[in-house]
Amino acid sequence: MDRIALEVNKFYERYPYPSLPVRTERDLVRKLHANVMGKILATAGLVPSSLSGKEILDAGCGTGEKACYFSYYGARVTAIDLCRASLQKAKELAEKFSLKVDFGCCDIAEFKPGKKFDHVFCLGALHHTEKPYENFTALADLCKPGGTITIGLYNRYGRLSHRAARMWISLRSGSDIEKRMSYVERSIYRRKLRSIHEKAYVADKYVNPHESYHTVGEVLGWFGKNDFRFIGSHPHTRTGVKAFFSQLRWMARGNGFFIMSGRRSFSKALKYP
Ligand SMILES: C[S@@+](CC[C@H](N)C(=O)[O-])C[C@H]1O[C@@H](n2cnc3c(N)ncnc32)[C@H](O)[C@@H]1O
Numbered sequence: 001m002d003r004i005a006l007e008v009n010k011f012y013e014r015y016p017y018p019s020l021p022v023r024t025e026r027d028l029v030r031k032l033h034a035n036v037m038g039k040i041l042a043t044a045g046l047v048p049s050s051l052s053g054k055e056i057l058d059a060g061c062g063t064g065e066k067a068c069y070f071s072y073y074g075a076r077v078t079a080i081d082l083c084r085a086s087l088q089k090a091k092e093l094a095e096k097f098s099l100k101v102d103f104g105c106c107d108i109a110e111f112k113p114g115k116k117f118d119h120v121f122c123l124g125a126l127h128h129t130e131k132p133y134e135n136f137t138a139l140a141d142l143c144k145p146g147g148t149i150t151i152g153l154y155n156r157y158g159r160l161s162h163r164a165a166r167m168w169i170s171l172r173s174g175s176d177i178e179k180r181m182s183y184v185e186r187s188i189y190r191r192k193l194r195s196i197h198e199k200a201y202v203a204d205k206y207v208n209p210h211e212s213y214h215t216v217g218e219v220l221g222w223f224g225k226n227d228f229r230f231i232g233s234h235p236h237t238r239t240g241v242k243a244f245f246s247q248l249r250w251m252a253r254g255n256g257f258f259i260m261s262g263r264r265s266f267s268k269a270l271k272y273p
Contacts, residue, residue, distance in 0.1 A: 001082070001107060004130040007209040009082045011177055015203035016086035017062045017124075019196045022093060025072075032069050040066075043232040044119065044148040044261035051075040054118040059108050059139055060125025064090020064101065071099040078113060080106045108135045116144040123152035123259065124204075127212045133222060140226040143264045149228060150261040156213040157247040159256035162205070163213070169206055180207040216243040219260045228262030 001009065022028050033048070041047060052074035058067040061079035063086045071077045071094065079101050081087055087103050094101045104111075108122070108129065120143050126132040136151065143149050165188075173183035184206045185193055193199045216237045223230055230239065235255050237246035250258065 002130050004128075004210045005082060005107060008128045011203070011207070011209050012062075012083040013085045014177060015200050015207075016083060016089055017200045017204045018065065019063050019089065019200040020065050021195065021197055022065060022068075022096075025097060028065070028068060028093075028097060029072055032065060037066065037069055039234045040121070040123065040150060040152075040259055043234050043259050044150050044263075045231055046119070046148070048073045051119075055115065055144075057113075057117040057120045057139070057142060059111070059120065059122040060128075061090060061103070062086045062124075064093050064103070066121065066123065067101045067103075068093050068097060068099050071101050072097065075119075077101045078104070078117070080104045080108070080111055082107055109138060111138065111142075113142065116147070117142055118144055118147045120147070120149045121151075123150070124257070126151060127154045127214065128208065128210055130210075132212055132214070136222050137226055140222075140228065140264070143228075145264050145266045148231065148261055148263050150259060151219070152257060152259040153214040153219070154211055154256055155247060155250055155258045156215050158250035158254065158258065159213055160251055161254065162256050166206060175209070177203075177207055177209070216247060216258070216260070223260075223262040227265045227267065229265060231261050231263050233258060233260045 051070055054075045056070045056075040056077045058070065058077065058079040061067045061081050064079060067077050067079035067090065079090065082105065084105055087105055091103055108125065120139050122139055126135050129135050140149055169180055169183055173179045181203060184202055193202055220230055220239060235250060235258060237243050
């Protein structure tokens with residue numbers, strides 16, 4: 001594990017993310033779909049019924065809600081994360097709903113499963129690693145020809161005002177996780193944070209020790225270099241010069257996080273059987 005992975009891991013062991021309050025099957029399926037999964041799947045041209053029997057990798061799965069959702073719809077799910085506390089919660093969630101997920105504690109950079117996946121998801125993890133592009137290529141390599149990869153990253157423009165807030169928090173409270181948390185609670189929220197989920201959300205947003213910022217053009221470049229064709233995003237973006245204007249809109253709306261999906265071409269498989 002590199003220095004950044006160590007620091008980030010220490011942080012998530014303290015605040016496993018997202019720690020959603022999933023009490024009922026309805027929370028896991030309908031609520032999660034309405035809040036996030038519907039949008040995520042749509043970027044890759046997927047719907048819940050298309051997941052059945054598919055090999056899915058959820059890299060940086062956190063507390064496992066998305067991995068359990070995939071499994072609920074009949075996918076064969078492998079989910080990895082560096083954080084043992086998150087994985088413990090994820091396993092408990094899967095057990096609660098009798099879902100089968102193959103969980104593993106592993107660094108994305110070192111993951112060698114010995115098989116390929118129809119759909120690879122990595123949401124909110126690459127920007128907490130030292131080498132986001134290298135980790136992307138490792139995941140891209142695990143995608144079957146014709147399969148999809150979906151990544152969620154912080155946007156360089158959309159997260160601008162947020163970056164300013166993070167810098168201010170660092171100036172006022174330094175780098176200690178707990179000092180930063182109590183500063184955010186006191187000065188930004190001005191009340192006690194209410195639930196484990198709210199604490200996890202606030203910590204991830206303001207206190208995370210490392211994050212990087214990316215653009216649509218950069219991700220299109222990653223896709224191109226690895227033989228992936230862009231298929232969809234959330235929020236919607238156009239490509240080329242117009243992507244810049246899409247991102248300016250995200251900045252105005254405060255959309256700091258964007259999701260992009262690409263499909264792996266068959267050509268490599270044909271050239272190198
Ligand atoms: C913001 S959380 C996202 C969790 C989940 N994907 C979601 O969308 O709710 C980021 C997760 O990535 C994991 N992570 C960060 N760096 C990692 C690495 N190098 N290898 C594996 N997991 C990593 C963290 O432990 C954390 O659980």
